[in-house]
Amino acid sequence: xxxxxxxxxxxxxxxxxxxxxxxxxxxxxxxxxxxxxxxxxxxxxxxxxxxxxxxxxxxxxxxxxxxxxxxxxxxxxxxxxxxxxxxxxxxxxxxxxxxxxxxxxxxxxxxxxxxxxxxxxxxxxxxxxxxxxxxxxxxxxxxxxxxxxxxxxxxxxxxxxxxxxxxxxxxxxxxxxxxxxxxxxxxxxxxxxxxxxxxxxxxxxxxxxxxxxxxxxxxxxxxxxxxxxxxxxxxxxxxxxxxxxxxxxxxxxxxxxxxxxxxxxxxxxxxxx
Amino acid sequence: xxxxxxxxxxxxxxxxxxxxxxxxxxxxxxxxxxxxxxxxxxxxxxxxxxxxxxxxxxxxxxxxxxxxxxxxxxxxxxxxxxxxxxxxxxxxxxxxxxxxxxxxxxxxxxxxxxxxxxxxxxxxxxxxxxxxxxxxxxxxxxxxxxxxxxxxxxxxxxxxxxxxxxxxxxxxxxxxxxxxxxxxxxxxxxxxxxxxxxxxxxxxxxxxxxxxxxxxxxxxxxxxxxxxxxxxxxxxxxxxxxxxxxxxxxxxxxxxxxxxxxxxxxxxxxxxx
Numbered sequence: 001x002x003x004x005x006x007x008x009x010x011x012x013x014x015x016x017x018x019x020x021x022x023x024x025x026x027x028x029x030x031x032x033x034x035x036x037x038x039x040x041x042x043x044x045x046x047x048x049x050x051x052x053x054x055x056x057x058x059x060x061x062x063x064x065x066x067x068x069x070x071x072x073x074x075x076x077x078x079x080x081x082x083x084x085x086x087x088x089x090x091x092x093x094x095x096x097x098x099x100x101x102x103x104x105x106x107x108x109x110x111x112x113x114x115x116x117x118x119x120x121x122x123x124x125x126x127x128x129x130x131x132x133x134x135x136x137x138x139x140x141x142x143x144x145x146x147x148x149x150x151x152x153x154x155x156x157x158x159x160x161x162x163x164x165x166x167x168x169x170x171x172x173x174x175x176x177x178x179x180x181x182x183x184x185x186x187x188x189x190x191x192x193x194x195x196x197x198x199x200x201x202x203x204x205x206x207x208x209x210x211x212x213x214x215x216x217x218x219x220x221x222x223x224x225x226x227x228x229x230x231x232x233x234x235x236x237x238x239x240x241x242x243x244x245x246x247x248x249x250x251x252x253x254x255x256x257x258x259x260x261x262x263x264x265x266x267x268x269x270x271x272x273x
Numbered sequence: 274x275x276x277x278x279x280x281x282x283x284x285x286x287x288x289x290x291x292x293x294x295x296x297x298x299x300x301x302x303x304x305x306x307x308x309x310x311x312x313x314x315x316x317x318x319x320x321x322x323x324x325x326x327x328x329x330x331x332x333x334x335x336x337x338x339x340x341x342x343x344x345x346x347x348x349x350x351x352x353x354x355x356x357x358x359x360x361x362x363x364x365x366x367x368x369x370x371x372x373x374x375x376x377x378x379x380x381x382x383x384x385x386x387x388x389x390x391x392x393x394x395x396x397x398x399x400x401x402x403x404x405x406x407x408x409x410x411x412x413x414x415x416x417x418x419x420x421x422x423x424x425x426x427x428x429x430x431x432x433x434x435x436x437x438x439x440x441x442x443x444x445x446x447x448x449x450x451x452x453x454x455x456x457x458x459x460x461x462x463x464x465x466x467x468x469x470x471x472x473x474x475x476x477x478x479x480x481x482x483x484x485x486x487x488x489x490x491x492x493x494x495x496x497x498x499x500x501x502x503x504x505x506x507x508x509x510x511x512x513x514x515x516x517x518x519x520x521x522x523x524x525x526x527x528x529x530x531x532x533x534x535x536x537x538x539x540x541x542x543x544x545x546x
Binding site: 023025056058059061062064065066067068069072090091092093094095096097098100101103104115116117118119120121122137140141142143144145146147148149151152153154155156159162163166215239 | 296298329331332334335337338339340341342345363364365366367368369370371373374376377378388389390391392393394395410413414415416417418419420421422424425426427428429432435436439488512
């Protein structure tokens with residue numbers, strides 16, 4: 001089933017346009033809790049409060065040989081809990097290699113993040129996977145994102161706007177029954193002006209908006225992203241939710257649930273307005 | 274020890290500026306041969322004929338839960354055989370995530386490939402690793418590389434040339450005793466004119482030149498890359514070497530050794546000229 005259509009369903013079911021990022025960092029996790037146990041606990045805590053989770057491949061790879069098994073187990077557990085899974089790997093490579101990445105991620109995730117620096121043919125193997133959601137990096141949330149993405153082009157636009165135009169063009173054939181394309185865009189919540197502009201450039205793409213919480217992005221500035229409706233965007237927070245116990249104290253699962261509920265409420269206020 | 278200095282040593286020891294890409298694809302490998310066994314066989318075949326191997330992370334991730342252990346085992350085996358290991362993952366992410374990727378790759382490889390679309394801060398955790406080689410994607414070998422990389426900028430240059438200028442700037446502090454920086458550049462051997470121009474833009478970067486063989490690049494057109502000497506560039510071939518038995522027949526290890534020797538000779542003719 002088409003990713004955007006599944007997302008519409010998941011947002012309706014949960015009443016939430018929140019995505020919780022799973023960045024399991026042993027330095028920040030509660031002592032004595034293993035990575036898989038931690039991620040399962042977070043999934044239990046946020047199921048019903050979020051539409052999706054976004055496991056970050058890097059933190060699983062950093063575990064060494066057992067990392068990929070842990071990632072697959074966490075993804076399966078989240079899907080059983082009714083959450084969509086966006087595997088955040090930001091992969092991008094030549095066709096034959098991208099085919100191997102797609103083979104690695106498609107069986108365990110509902111959507112993936114990709115980097116389009118290598119061009120259209122590097123995305124093709126992901127787009128060719130039936131129903132798979134693909135979020136292309138457009139304007140990222142980090143401070144240095146402007147080094148390349150804000151470079152001025154000869155036509156008067158910026159590089160990220162050129163990428164946005166390509167995402168629109170490439171995604172036009174991938175629109176589901178909901179009217180949304182399964183080729184989406186990553187746009188940093190830390191750049192609200194760009195989010196609004198990106199929505200004009202890509203009217204039918206689902207936006208994945210990371211950078212809320214630890215990175216400083218605020219849901220109330222992201223209203224424009226939801227122009228197509230509550231499933232038009234997913235506001236994604238990682239550290240501020242999964243490590244909420246470090247601020248709030250108490251049980252780490254309870255703290256994550258409370259912070260997810262609080263944030264989901266804030267997001268809902270702009271998503272359904 | 275500084276990557277570029279180790280590379281100078283490896284090129285001198287082997288008399289070769291060849292890098293063999295390890296893309297273990299079960300559909301192309303000899304029947305009944307497992308991935309680790311296959312890669313070990315290729316390492317045995319090309320040790321002494323190449324300076325480095327370049328395992329492609331995607332093909333190991335596509336193996337599922339056992340993939341990362343296989344990758345680590347193959348990397349260790351190659352290093353024991355005296356080959357430098359360039360882990361080809363083309364990673365690029367925000368700082369906290371890039372730190373996790375660096376933690377995953379630095380223990381098993383001598384160098385990594387990275388994607389700079391997210392900017393300087395996304396490369397920082399890799400550059401901060403003592404001695405680690407970092408190859409930044411500049412102009413890639415695939416047909417679609419122009420979609421972003423050849424976009425015309427307001428200053429009259431192309432995007433890949435802007436990235437090349439950043440690589441030069443960022444790599445200036447990372448020059449070893451050899452005079453070469455450990456911030457290198459990936460430049461597709463399929464675009465020889467761009468290779469020559471890239472050498473002007475990045476005089477001290479080691480070039481990783483993929484795309485020879487299956488993708489159509491030819492060593493004799495890559496002379497400019499070797500302006501700094503035989504360790505100034507690594508010509509990288511994957512499928513044409515490791516699956517040479519499919520063209521040449523006979524034992525797959527023997528075929529790979531013969532093709533590696535032939536190609537290393539061609540490369541040597543331009544590298545030491």
